[in-house]
Amino acid sequence: MSSGPRVVIIGAGHAGGSAAGFLRQYGFEGPIVLVGEEPIVPYQRPPLSKAWLKGEADADSLSLKPAEWYAENGVDLRLNTVAASLNRGARTVTLNTGETLQYDVLVLATGARARKLPIPGADLKGVLELRTAADAEDLKAALGPDRRLAVIGGGYVGLEAAASARALGSHVMVIEREPRVLARVACEVLSNFFQDYHRAKGVKFELGAGVQGFEGEDGQIRRVVLSDGRKVDCDAALVGVGAMPNVELAKEAGLACADGVIVDLQARTSDPAVFAIGDVTHRPLPLYDRNFRLESVPNALEQAKQVACDIVGRPAPAPEVPWFWSDQYDLKMQIAGIPFDADSILVRGDPASAKFAVFHLKGDLIQAVEAVNAPPEYMAGRQLIGNRKPISREKLANPAISMKEVAA
Amino acid sequence: MAKITYVEHDGTEHVVDVKPGMSVMEGAIKNNIPGIDADCGGACACATCHVYVKQEWLDKTGSPSAMEESMLDFAENVEPNSRLSCQIKVSDELDGLVVTMPESQH
Numbered sequence: 162m163s164s165g166p167r168v169v170i171i172g173a174g175h176a177g178g179s180a181a182g183f184l185r186q187y188g189f190e191g192p193i194v195l196v197g198e199e200p201i202v203p204y205q206r207p208p209l210s211k212a213w214l215k216g217e218a219d220a221d222s223l224s225l226k227p228a229e230w231y232a233e234n235g236v237d238l239r240l241n242t243v244a245a246s247l248n249r250g251a252r253t254v255t256l257n258t259g260e261t262l263q264y265d266v267l268v269l270a271t272g273a274r275a276r277k278l279p280i281p282g283a284d285l286k287g288v289l290e291l292r293t294a295a296d297a298e299d300l301k302a303a304l305g306p307d308r309r310l311a312v313i314g315g316g317y318v319g320l321e322a323a324a325s326a327r328a329l330g331s332h333v334m335v336i337e338r339e340p341r342v343l344a345r346v347a348c349e350v351l352s353n354f355f356q357d358y359h360r361a362k363g364v365k366f367e368l369g370a371g372v373q374g375f376e377g378e379d380g381q382i383r384r385v386v387l388s389d390g391r392k393v394d395c396d397a398a399l400v401g402v403g404a405m406p407n408v409e410l411a412k413e414a415g416l417a418c419a420d421g422v423i424v425d426l427q428a429r430t431s432d433p434a435v436f437a438i439g440d441v442t443h444r445p446l447p448l449y450d451r452n453f454r455l456e457s458v459p460n461a462l463e464q465a466k467q468v469a470c471d472i473v474g475r476p477a478p479a480p481e482v483p484w485f486w487s488d489q490y491d492l493k494m495q496i497a498g499i500p501f502d503a504d505s506i507l508v509r510g511d512p513a514s515a516k517f518a519v520f521h522l523k524g525d526l527i528q529a530v531e532a533v534n535a536p537p538e539y540m541a542g543r544q545l546i547g548n549r550k551p552i553s554r555e556k557l558a559n560p561a562i563s564m565k566e567v568a569a
Numbered sequence: 570m571a572k573i574t575y576v577e578h579d580g581t582e583h584v585v586d587v588k589p590g591m592s593v594m595e596g597a598i599k600n601n602i603p604g605i606d607a608d609c610g611g612a613c614a615c616a617t618c619h620v621y622v623k624q625e626w627l628d629k630t631g632s633p634s635a636m637e638e639s640m641l642d643f644a645e646n647v648e649p650n651s652r653l654s655c656q657i658k659v660s661d662e663l664d665g666l667v668v669t670m671p672e673s674q675h
Contacts, residue, residue, distance in 0.1 A: 536642075
């Protein structure tokens with residue numbers, strides 16, 4: 162394999178690993194170097210808080226491709242390696258090993274990192290985050306019958322970990338600064354539903370509660386100190402308070418950045434020879450007429466395809482509606498779209514039955530749908546968001562009328 | 570190992586050995602076979618691993634769950650032998666299975 166531009170991909174997560182895969186799938190024959198910070202081949206992160214934590218998935222099933230795929234397909238995979246600097250003028254990347262790589266096309270897939278709490282005790286043993294397989298190992302080791310887990314942050318990562326921890330017999334306390342869980346990402350109906358569901362499964366909540374520090378003994382965390390001085394005993398604390406894009410390499414090289422590296426719909430940065438994909442990007446969302454940073458696997462895959470298509474000269478892939486999913490207990494949650502500019506909320510079905518969907522509407526257009534155990538609402542909603550077709554609110558509100566008919 | 574044949578929409582065949590216990594979707598993804606996207610990695614959340622199971626294998630692959638069925642209901646180009654390949658577990662019984670891919674998963 163030698164004909165074609167030299168492609169260097171920095172970051173071997175879901176985005177970077179998939180970009181290498183799509184390039185070979187599309188027949189690209191040039192050299193590919195894939196540089197990853199972690200010690201293992203590219204893998205899927207979503208199961209880390211779900212199936213993997215509960216012991217239902219192993220390392221093999223997590224990996225995107227078998228370890229031997231890279232060598233067999235001419236992908237020069239460098240693990241335990243990070244890019245130290247980028248020289249766009251010379252088109253080189255210098256690695257922490259001291260080696261300098263020449264590129265014709267550079268793909269930045271540096272991802273995001275867990276936000277840390279700058280409070281006393283944050284470096285105690287047992288204060289955990291959940292981003293990588295190694296993080297998940299540490300969390301798994303801290304869980305089990307009668308172990309006590311404090312979860313700081315009631316977002317998706319925190320709630321999924323709480324559900325898995327309950328399945329493993331741990332006691333769980335979720336501590337959330339806002340008055341409700343999922344406050345940043347979901348509406349009140351959904352927040353209340355998840356709180357009630359988790360409570361019924363034995364999870365306890367401290368809502369509207371800040372955290373001022375962690376206390377330990379012999380370097381090991383023993384309790385979380387809330388803002389009002391109360392203390393929550395625990396054996397481990399999982400901090401899940403959001404993620405920050407790893408933009409440093411791009412920023413230092415002078416690439417345009419906002420909350421993430423700014424890219425266009427081909428995932429190209431302000432330098433035509435440099436692309437960026439995945440969680441690190443600040444990308445256009447034509448459906449909503451704005452730019453935004455998405456943290457999701459579907460986004461990573463969509464942008465990996467955009468880059469691979471551009472490099473091999475294929476037509477750009479069809480634009481997609483952003484979507485997300487979350488599994489907690491026996492709940493399958495599927496979200497399509499983002500509720501930008503929504504002016505009303507319509508609930509279809511009864512949350513008490515654990516089978517319902519929340520539609521975010523702008524006039525008669527669906528901007529987003531959050532579906533719990535309701536695949537038809539999710540699937541039809543996603544189509545209706547994509548094709549911008551107005552719906553009848555009356556029909557949508559009536560679960561006796563099928564989503565096929567609503568969408569017709 | 571079970572030998573599985575994946576046929577792309579244009580007729581291109583890929584024959585690979587898949588470890589029992591893996592799903593038919595995983596067999597395609599790990600071998601970088603085009604035509605199955607599997608955006609959600611097997612959570613039955615996206616319907617982008619849609620395949621057609623060759624008629625004579627329908628008994629052995631079983632029937633879809635209610636969840637899978639309602640996802641398939643809204644996928645494109647659905648036929649009576651449509652399945653989500655993440656929901657078909659590979660076993661020695663499925664040695665020789667043939668699945669065909671739709672034109673597009675999106």
